Amino acid sequence: MFREKLRVVEPMNQMMQGVRDNDLRDMADYLAKLPPPQPAGGRADPARMERARALIEQHRCNFCHNPDYSGEQNVPRLAGQREDYLVKALREYKNNTRRGYDAAMADVLYPISDEQILDLAYFLARLR
Numbered sequence: 001m002f003r004e005k006l007r008v009v010e011p012m013n014q015m016m017q018g019v020r021d022n023d024l025r026d027m028a029d030y031l032a033k034l035p036p037p038q039p040a041g042g043r044a045d046p047a048r049m050e051r052a053r054a055l056i057e058q059h060r061c062n063f064c065h066n067p068d069y070s071g072e073q074n075v076p077r078l079a080g081q082r083e084d085y086l087v088k089a090l091r092e093y094k095n096n097t098r099r100g101y102d103a104a105m106a107d108v109l110y111p112i113s114d115e116q117i118l119d120l121a122y123f124l125a126r127l128r
Contacts, residue, residue, distance in 0.1 A: 006099050036070070037080040040125040052123030055116055059108055069127055079127040086121035 001007040003016035003024070056062055061078075065071050069079035078086065092098030094109035094117070109117075 001099060036077065037082070039080040039128050040083060044126045045122070048119050048122050049126070051116070052119040055112070055120060056123070059112070061108075061120075064104075069124060078124045081125060083121045083125035086124055087117060090117045090120060 002009065002012040003019055005013055062069065064075050065078050066075075069077065071077035089098060090109060090112075091114070093105040094112065096106050112120075
C-alpha cells in the first residue's frame with residue numbers, strides 16, 4: 001500500500017519505490033519470524049480492561065484478529081502493539097483516512113467513541 005501510495009506516509013512511500021513483489025514477500029517472511037512485541041508494563045486498570053473486553057466481545061474484534069489478537073495474513077497483530085500507535089490507527093480507520101485491505105474497519109469503528117478507542121488501545125497494548 002505504501003509502494004502504490006494507497007497509504008501516504010512520505011518516508012515509507014519513498015522507501016518502497018521500486019520494491020518488487022518478491023522483495024515484499026521476502027520482507028514479510030522476515031518480519032513474520034520476529035518475536036511479538038512486549039506488552040506495556042505496569043499494573044493495568046481493571047475497569048478499563050473490562051470496558052475494552054466488553055467492547056471487543058460486542059464487536060467481535062477477536063474473530064478477525066484471532067482470539068489472542070495475533071492477527072494473520074492481511075489482518076494485523078494487535079496484541080502488545082504500542083498504545084499510541086493503536087490509538088492513531090483506530091482513529092484513522094474510523095475517520096477513513098487510513099486505508100486497509102478491508103473497508104470493514106471503518107464500519108466496525110463507526111459507533112465507537114474516542115473514549116472507547118482509548119480503552120481498546122489501552123487493553124490491546126497490555127495483552128500478554
